[in-house]
Amino acid sequence: MNASTDTRMTNGATTSMAAHESGRQTDRPGSDEKISGRLIGSIVAVGSLAFIGILTETVMTVLFPALMREFNVTTSTVQWITTIYLLSVAATMPVSSFLKRRFKIKALFLAAVALAIIGSLIMIVAHAFPLLLLARVIQGIGSGIATPLMMNIILEQSPRSKIGRLMGVGSLVITVAPAIGPTVGGAVTSILPWRAIFVIAVPLILLAAVIGCRCIEQKVPNEDAYLDPLQLTAIVCALVGLVLALNQGGVAVGKLVSGGDATFSFIVTVVCLVVGLGSLVLFVCMSRRAFSPLLRLGILRDPVVLLHAVAYTVMPLVAIGYGYVITNVAQLSLGTSTFVAGALVLPGALIGAVCAPLGGWLYDRFGAVKPILIPMGIAVLGPTLMLVFSMRLTATLLAGFYFVFGFFYAIGNANVMTSALSEVPGAFKPDGNAIFNTCLQFGGAAGTALFSTILSVAQAGAGREGTASFAHATAVGGAWTFGTMILICLIGWTCLAMAMRIRVRRHASAKR
CATH class of the missing domain: 1.20.1250.20 (MFS general substrate transporter like domains)
Structure with a gap:
């Protein structure tokens, strides 16, 4: 997504917010709309x-x-x-x-x-x-x-x-x-x-x-959207890696508290954390540069x-x-x-x-x-x-x-x-x-x-x-x-x- 698109989105968001807030403070002509x-x-x-x-x-x-x-x-x-x-x-x-x-x-x-x-x-x-x-x-x-x-x-x-x-x-x-x-x-x-x-x-x-x-x-027509497998892989790895890091970190701490060997769990925690954060950064970078993120x-x-x-x-x-x-x-x-x-x-x-x-x-x-x-x-x-x-x-x-x-x-x-x-x-x-x-x-x-x-x-x-x-x-x-x-x-x-x-x-x- 390029800078001009982001600018339009920010301006559009401000306009949308103003209209949304002001609409609630007026007579709300659509208040009788039916569902x-x-x-x-x-x-x-x-x-x-x-x-x-x-x-x-x-x-x-x-x-x-x-x-x-x-x-x-x-x-x-x-x-x-x-x-x-x-x-x-x-x-x-x-x-x-x-x-x-x-x-x-x-x-x-x-x-x-x-x-x-x-x-x-x-x-x-x-x-x-x-x-x-x-x-x-x-x-x-x-x-x-x-x-x-x-x-x-x-x-x-x-x-x-x-x-x-x-x-x-x-x-x-x-x-x-x-x-x-x-x-x-x-x-x-x-x-x-x-x-x-x-x-x-x-x-x-x-x-x-x-x-x-x-x-x-x-109600809305479909588009010819494209799914980038690299972006999908990156976000899945980010989500799974971060939660696995949290889970295995807890396992490592639990083993330390009980006097067990926490070496393997600690290694898994570090690897998952690195993979999760790295994948998240990669996904953000790819999304910013992609034509169809x-x-x-x-x-x-x-x-x-x-x-x-x-x-x-x-x-x-x-x-x-x-x-x-x-x-x-x-x-x-x-x-x-x-x-x-x-x-x-x-x-x-x-x-x-x-x-x-x-x-x-x-x-x-x-x-x-x-x-x-x-x-x-x-x-x-x-x-x-x-x-x-x-x-x-x-x-x-x-x-x-x-x-x-x-x-x-x-x-x-x-x-x-x-x-x-x-x-x-x-x-x-x-x-x-x-x-x-x-x-x-x-x-x-x-x-x-x-x-x-x-x-x-x-x-x-x-x-x-x-x-x-x-x-x-x-x-x-x-x-x-x-x-x-x-x-x-x-x-x-x-x-x-x-x-x-x-x-x-x-x-x-x-x-x-």
Whole structure:
């Protein structure tokens, strides 16, 4: 991307921002625009695929102790059930802009359906841990196609006066699944084998396919886009390398703490870190020089968009990792059952998910600043209370403190991507959508790896699962984790506050 293109994008972003903000302060003549039934059906169909993918991901987190026993693997190994899924999603997200330009929406939808079914069937019949990982990769690619496809449909086909609310609905689809996932996992496995979850998922996927085939429409013509395999390889290596470095770094620290030999893990960590950072730099360089880049990264030269992207990367570390931490602390420290551990996440996550469209309505009504900064600031109370009471937590306190975080986080975070994309010219919105969804999934993968590493380090040398020393070590690991969550939340909130301040100054200058 050359300098003149970047200049046009920056100017276009400023104009788009001014129009977007001023439009909310006028009479909003399009406020009576109607949402078509086909659009609703399209969002439901594509969103259902994303929903089922995320649901099965969060279902598996509550089953980690059971999977550790069935497949005889450690905590740091079993978390790859989640991490490799999120990595597959994150590696697919950057391609979504190309796929959107090159292929018809309905064809992409059906491809996502096929991948979801194949992955579920493998999960049903697999009896070796590597096969489970293969199935999660296939399912992750399907979700990596479906999630940005849903957002692109909303951005392209929804009335402008309703975009905040519909983006809130999109966030609702994504956030309800983590809300009910652990509870579904605990409930199903209390009466059926855990594989029954995927047996149930298959007919739901087929139902979504029927709705999608009837409702999905192509509003924007396709382009003759080109996919550079070198760029794709570079971004995949970057994402995988960075998360592997984090994971293996935790393994190395855990071995050092327990007195084991950490040489090999340390070497792997350094190699993965070098490969990840080197691939990321290579991808950025190739994208800047390419005529048809995989992702048009010029939008990140706008500091407002960049700061939103940073916040959208770090906050999911907490949001997605929270369910993992709570369910494992509940089972391994407090001694609760799988069902109870999953149910602890339900109140906060479900009420937060249901209120995500409320955040979108607040955005349409009041703009971005207050509907983002106020709830995101209050959400920090959740992990803060967890840390204060970390060594005397009960199941009730876990559920209550998570309620505080889940409710306010969902209201604020539902608007972060919407706020950022209001700065991006229309032609580049698919790229912005792909970038932000990649940030979301990478943050989730890194969060699961980070928090499982912290727990593993705390548990190292503490004896076997079920002993008092192991339970105490898990509680200590939980305290370390909650402290890390607070720091991450403060970094994310600071980035958003800086972005809002820059935008207010920009808007004030545009009025002169």
